[in-house]
Amino acid sequence: MKIIDKIKKHKEENGATTPFYSFEYFPPKTMEGVQNLYDRLGRMLLLEPLFVDITWGAGGSTSELTLEIADTAQNICGLETMMHLTCTNMQVSQIDFALAKAKESGVRNILALRGDPPRGEEWKKIEGGFAHASDLVRYIRQHYGDYFGIAVAGYPEGHSDATSLEDDLQHLKTKVDMGADLIITQLFYDVDMFVEFVGKCRAIGINVPIIPGIMPIHTYAGFKRMTTLSKTVVPQHILDALEPIKDNDEEVKKYGVNLCIEMCKQMVAAGVDGLHFYTLNLERSVRKVLKGLEMIRPDQLHRYLPWAQCASTNRL
Numbered sequence: 612m613k614i615i616d617k618i619k620k621h622k623e624e625n626g627a628t629t630p631f632y633s634f635e636y637f638p639p640k641t642m643e644g645v646q647n648l649y650d651r652l653g654r655m656l657l658l659e660p661l662f663v664d665i666t667w668g669a670g671g672s673t674s675e676l677t678l679e680i681a682d683t684a685q686n687i688c689g690l691e692t693m694m695h696l697t698c699t700n701m702q703v704s705q706i707d708f709a710l711a712k713a714k715e716s717g718v719r720n721i722l723a724l725r726g727d728p729p730r731g732e733e734w735k736k737i738e739g740g741f742a743h744a745s746d747l748v749r750y751i752r753q754h755y756g757d758y759f760g761i762a763v764a765g766y767p768e769g770h771s772d773a774t775s776l777e778d779d780l781q782h783l784k785t786k787v788d789m790g791a792d793l794i795i796t797q798l799f800y801d802v803d804m805f806v807e808f809v810g811k812c813r814a815i816g817i818n819v820p821i822i823p824g825i826m827p828i829h830t831y832a833g834f835k836r837m838t839t840l841s842k843t844v845v846p847q848h849i850l851d852a853l854e855p856i857k858d859n860d861e862e863v864k865k866y867g868v869n870l871c872i873e874m875c876k877q878m879v880a881a882g883v884d885g886l887h888f889y890t891l892n893l894e895r896s897v898r899k900v901l902k903g904l905e906m907i908r909p910d911q912l913h914r915y916l917p918w919a920q921c922a923s924t925n926r927l
């Protein structure tokens with residue numbers, strides 16, 4: 612089912628003020644990592660996320676594995692799955708292959724992205740390829756009609772290549788005008804900035820759901836790496852709180868969970884449709900955040916469904 616339809620159904624069944632949650636995963640580098648991820652998906656499905664999504668390595672570097680994991684998540688685990696797809700440094704034939712495979716697997720949702728260049732390389736449009744995510748959205752709608760639900764990326768602080776936040780918002784609007792039905796944001800730690808961003812989107816006629824992308828802080832080093840990579844502004848009070856505990860992993864994790872709960876509460880109060888967690892393929896912190904938000908039932912915390920059982924129950 613398309614995520615946009617699942618959101619409508621969720622609202623009908625749970626009321627407009629009860630947000631859904633969803634989880635992002637990335638393809639691990641080793642086969643052992645893939646098996647661990649499958650075990651994790653088996654456990655996380657008990658939390659009943661509205662959907663899960665699987666990232667796509669820059670330039671198609673993980674394409675086979677992303678397709679395989681998306682197929683497994685959708686068909687063996689029975690999780691509504693969205694596959695990321697980038698169009699930078701990719702031939703149109705590779706994009707066609709990926710879309711056809713996703714359709715063959717019954718995956719109904721694509722997160723259409725421009726993508727970043729592989730590390731150390733400049734961003735470039737390849738001959739006959741796409742320049743912007745909006746080109747990919749247009750292409751998917753032209754070739755697949757309404758089969759896919761299409762999500763696109765939004766940047767509350769503005770994308771780092773953008774000439775201005777206003778220009779970036781207009782480009783976001785173009786993606787929606789081309790047929791995207793959902794926006795998922797880049798991670799951020801300033802909720803006021805997110806709320807302002809949503810207001811600006813609404814003011815220029817972007818009316819699709821805007822789902823905040825949330826990354827709980829797991830370790831200080833990881834947090835610094837991710838926020839540097841995504842050029843995320845970190846409010847001073849967070850830096851101040853982390854400074855004295857930065858060498859104590861347990862304390863950082865605990866702080867990360869509490870901060871995330873507070874941020875989510877503010878976003879729920881602001882009326883978001885859902886909370887999208889960048890899990891980094893981990894589960895403890897997200898589970899604790901959802902528990903802190905009282906969004907999961909006690910039985911969902913204790914039951915354990917290992918992969919073998921997940922495969923044999925075949926929830927489809």
Ligand code: FAD
Pocket residue numbers: 665666667668669670695696697722723724725726727742743744745763764765770771772773774778779780782786795796797798824
């Ligand atoms: P676009 O929407 O094309 O925007 C890129 C830049 O171009 C922006 O500055 C925009 O303002 C500008 N622009 C857009 N259209 C025009 C136009 N017509 N004229 C001039 N300028 C224009 N990367 C991966 O490699 N794999 C992933 O799986 C992945 N998942 C992601 C998931 C989310 C939720 C987010 C937020 C990001 C993800 N990324 C991923 C990173 C993403 O690929 C990069 O941020 C990339 O630099 C921009 O992608 P985009 O789709 O936002 O690009």
